[in-house]
Amino acid sequence: MEKLGTRLRHLIDLLDSAVASTYTEAGLRYRPRYTPIVRALTESEPLTINQIAKLAGITQPAATQTIALMVKDDIVKVNSESKDGRHKFVRFTDHGRAMLPLLTAHWDATTEAIKELESELPHSLTEIIKAATSRLEEKPFAARLKEAHQKKIGR
Incomplete structure (x- = not known):
C-alpha cells in the first residue's frame, strides 16, 4: 500500500515536471522552485537571504541553494552592501x-490549470493543503510522531 x-x-x-516543461518550451531557464523567491523579490527589492526565506516560507538553507542556482541562470545577483560585508542583498x-511579464503569464496559466484540476476533485486540494499546514504549524508532525511512537513502542 x-x-x-x-x-x-x-x-x-x-x-512540477509539467510546470517546468512549460518554462523549457518557452525558452526560459527557470525552475518552479525559483517562484517563491521571485515573488518575494517582486514585493520588495533588494532583500537579504534571510528576508527572502521568511517571505517565501522556506528555510534559509533552501533559499541559499536556490539563489545560487538563480545566480547561475542570471535571474538574480547577490551584492554586499554593508561596510562589514556581512549582509548580502x-x-x-x-x-x-525582463522575464517577469512572461513568468506572470505562466503563473496565471498555472492557476487556471489548478482551478480545472480542483473542479474535478471531491475537495479543494489547495484548501486541504492549507488546512494540513495550519494543523502542523499548531502541532508539528514531530510531536505527533513522538506521541505515536510512545503509544506503539512505549518510549
Missing part, C-alpha cells in the same frame, strides 16, 4: 526583471 509521503512526492513530481538582474 502506498503511503502518504510517496503519494505527495508523486503529486509534486507530476505538477539579492536583487534581479536585468535579464531576471
